[in-house]
Amino acid sequence: MNTPTTTTVSLLSGISWWKWLSIVLVLYSIIGGFLVDVPRLAILNESIRNLFFHVTIWFSMIIIMFASMYYAIKYLSNGKAENDIISEQCVNTGIFLGILGLLTGAMWAKFTWGAWWVNDAKLNGAASAMLVYLAYVVLRGSIPDFHKRARISAVYAIFAFALMIVFIMILPRMTDSLHPGSGGNPGFGTYDLDKNMRMVFYPAVIGWALFSAWITNILVRIRKLQLENDQIQ
Amino acid sequence: MLGEIRNFIGKEIKSEWKQKYAFQGLLLYVITTVFVCYLSFRQVIDPPTWNALFWIIQLFAGVTAVAKSFIQESPGRILYYYTLSDPRAIILAKIIYNLILMLALSMINIGFYSWFVGNPVEDHLMFFVAIILGSAGFASVLTMVSAIASKAGNSSTLMSILSFPILIPLLITTIRLSKNAMDGLSWSVNYQYVVLLACLNAMVCAMAYLLFPYLWRE
Numbered sequence: 487m488n489t490p491t492t493t494t495v496s497l498l499s500g501i502s503w504w505k506w507l508s509i510v511l512v513l514y515s516i517i518g519g520f521l522v523d524v525p526r527l528a529i530l531n532e533s534i535r536n537l538f539f540h541v542t543i544w545f546s547m548i549i550i551m552f553a554s555m556y557y558a559i560k561y562l563s564n565g566k567a568e569n570d571i572i573s574e575q576c577v578n579t580g581i582f583l584g585i586l587g588l589l590t591g592a593m594w595a596k597f598t599w600g601a602w603w604v605n606d607a608k609l610n611g612a613a614s615a616m617l618v619y620l621a622y623v624v625l626r627g628s629i630p631d632f633h634k635r636a637r638i639s640a641v642y643a644i645f646a647f648a649l650m651i652v653f654i655m656i657l658p659r660m661t662d663s664l665h666p667g668s669g670g671n672p673g674f675g676t677y678d679l680d681k682n683m684r685m686v687f688y689p690a691v692i693g694w695a696l697f698s699a700w701i702t703n704i705l706v707r708i709r710k711l712q713l714e715n716d717q718i719q
Numbered sequence: 720m721l722g723e724i725r726n727f728i729g730k731e732i733k734s735e736w737k738q739k740y741a742f743q744g745l746l747l748y749v750i751t752t753v754f755v756c757y758l759s760f761r762q763v764i765d766p767p768t769w770n771a772l773f774w775i776i777q778l779f780a781g782v783t784a785v786a787k788s789f790i791q792e793s794p795g796r797i798l799y800y801y802t803l804s805d806p807r808a809i810i811l812a813k814i815i816y817n818l819i820l821m822l823a824l825s826m827i828n829i830g831f832y833s834w835f836v837g838n839p840v841e842d843h844l845m846f847f848v849a850i851i852l853g854s855a856g857f858a859s860v861l862t863m864v865s866a867i868a869s870k871a872g873n874s875s876t877l878m879s880i881l882s883f884p885i886l887i888p889l890l891i892t893t894i895r896l897s898k899n900a901m902d903g904l905s906w907s908v909n910y911q912y913v914v915l916l917a918c919l920n921a922m923v924c925a926m927a928y929l930l931f932p933y934l935w936r937e
Contacts, residue, residue: 628871645926649885652919652922
């Protein structure tokens with residue numbers, strides 16, 4: 487007897503603890519992010535709350551892209567198809583987070599700098615990194631053979647991650663940049679991030695990272711089912 | 720290893736010399752582009768535009784020149800190289816050969832560009848350093864991308880979409896360095912850009928050296 491309620495209950499009990507934790511932490515970061523007392527700073531004003539959304543999303547994007555590189559290296563060393571699927575789906579989740587990051591960043595820029603986009607080393611680096619990963623998707627699409635596609639895209643994924651780190655972490659620090667945390671501007675972790683903000687910020691990073699791992703987990707399962715389905719037919 | 724690299728570069732130069740039309744084609748490509756730029760602008764104009772235009776010509780010439788390094792090799796010949804030598808020697812040799820090619824193209828480019836459009840550069844030595852570093856960056860990135868793109872279907876489109884995003888930061892840094900050279904700024908200002916570009920090039924070469932053996936296998 488499967489009434490709708492029992493199905494829902496069994497579905498919910500199938501969710502493992504870290505998924506619950508991600509739901510709780512992301513909800514906490516959204517509610518806390520809007521309610522917590524933040525320092526009153528000139529120009530920034532309430533837009534400082536973007537730290538809880540924009541920065542955490544980009545952090546988890548870097549984590550998920552690192553995972554994609556990790557599984558790419560794993561694929562090259564043992565050649566298991568599963569590692570290739572995980573690496574690919576990490577990139578897909580990463581692109582989704584990257585787009586969210588660009589949108590939240592653009593909104594913040596509009597209200598603090600006065601424009602949706604400014605010509606800045608950090609922003610251009612982020613845009614280039616997104617283009618590099620979009621090219622990854624096209625590259626995968628243009629190689630029909632499964633093993634060849636897996637090997638070549640693994641090589642490109644490793645190359646892409648190294649370049650992304652250079653583009654968004656190293657180059658902006660070397661040149662002038664308006665973006666907080668580069669070009670000599672104070673970023674998070676210095677005086678403008680007070681105790682209240684830390685209490686929301688760090689859980690939010692963990693929450694978004696777990697949440698993106700969950701998205702990736704679902705994407706990987708879908709992809710595996712698709713592949714199985716292809717084999718049956 | 721060094722001997723292999725030297726032999727391979729020698730072989731590349733010989734085969735280029737044998738099929739002179741490919742190099743002549745590139746030469747004409749650069750000259751025509753410069754002439755088109757001259758006709759569209761008449762005489763250039765302010766230094767930043769001169770600089771940007773020079774590097775954009777250089778970028779397109781580079782993509783055209785380096786694309787053929789793997790894409791135009793026949794599968795049979797690649798298999799032949801595979802039986803002969805270490806893939807790492809081959810990628811390093813290709814990068815060095817493409818660097819030579821890029822330097823030759825940039826000399827021709829700057830020559831004709833100065834002739835038609837004019838040359839407002841003040842610190843020629845610094846500008847030359849910028850050309851060397853920029854060419855090295857183009858050669859290493861484009862050789863690696865050409866190796867990746869040659870394995871896929873629509874390789875000429877892939878060549879552009881894979882290489883342009885990677886080249887943007889490199890190009891911007893190079894443009895800034897050469898702009899400083901044009902304005903004759905002191906070496907102490909440019910020092911950080913030189914180091915940055917050298918590090919970027921070293922990183923790309925190291926990645927190519929480590930990853931190419933995995934691309935190589937068919």
